[in-house]
Amino acid sequence: METTTSADGTVIAFDQIGEGPPVVIVGGAFSTAADGGALAAALVEVGFRAVTLDRRGRGASGDKRGSTPEDEADDVAAVIAAIGGDAFVLGHSSGAILALFAASRGASIRALFLSEPPFHFDIGDPEPPLADRLQRLVDEGQSDEAVVTFQLEGVGLPREMVESIRQSAMFAGLVAIAQSTVYDARLAAELSTPTPEMLAVSQQVTILRGAQTFPILITAADRLAEEMDGAELVIVPESVMHRLDPTATARIMRRARPDREDHPRPA
Known part of the structure; x- marks a missing residue:
């Protein structure tokens, strides 16, 4: 694996395969870079360079107690900088929340694909803290x-x-x-509801969800699409019960043509 150093000094490990426009895959709870392997392979098949990362505290990446969502957003930005400074990002589950947050903080992201982000919109949050x-x-x-x-x-x-x-x-x-x-x-907890900055990102945003998934995720995806100007909601029948289907997802991303020059880029 390759490594880069995040803003707070934490070492973040990542793998990349293939050639073409880079897509950084940000996994959800308990996922590591290895868990993104099937999606990475599918992305390579349709012409992307796929980058999988170990979020901090996982796999080959380092850790720092007391890490914040801002630290994790910096990790995503550091990986993007290490692979060339400009990338598409596919986030799944909590990784989708993180990807959108990183974009709102200025990470050099060309386009966002958010797969079933578990926003609660402050409804039914776990008992604090x-x-x-x-x-x-x-x-x-x-x-x-x-x-x-x-x-x-x-x-x-x-x-x-x-x-x-x-x-x-x-x-x-x-x-x-x-x-x-x-x-x-x-x-x-801190991003149960997306911030105004998250809702106002300039990048092209595609929100993905399965037709058969948990009700809270259907509600979250649909509401996010409604609240983000220009965001596209895409139903992925092959993705079932919060399990992202690699082949179908890669096909949708390629069809969306996020590498077109007319798509928004970060300022």
Whole structure:
């Protein structure tokens, strides 16, 4: 993996494959660069250069306790700068919130693709302060409980599903990046509703969601599209229950032709 250094000195690791216009993939909760591999491959197939990153506190990236959404936005900007200083960004789930926030803070993003951003618009937010409670659990050596608590309260998964995950082989990998739940919880809490600056970004914005997904995500995507002038809402039938379909998503991105010279670029 390649690395770059974010504004606060944190090392951020990323991979890039293919040639053509770069697309930075920003994953959601518990995701690492490796989890973006299938989407990266699909993007390469349609002519993009795909960049996957480990958000701070995950995989090969570094970490700094007390990290903020602003720090994570700086991480995205640092990766974009490292790969040439100008890129399209595809964010999924909390990664979509982060991508939009990074754009609002001036990251050099040519166009945004936001896949099922879990904005709550201040309705049904987790009991505060979830991020602080998660940090205490991690600090007390209860990373497994931090993961479970985040899944129940931050994501809203049914308890039966969470218990099933806890018994699965994947659980150990989630526990290893439990610190990242603090950052995702803080991001979701502080940006439950997109800021005026986020709603007013100058970039082309395409909002993606499945036809069959969680009701809160349907509400969030549809409302965001309504509140952002010029944003396009695209329903992706192949993406089911918050699982982004790589092939369909890549096809939509290519059809949108975000590499056209007439699309807005950051000032």
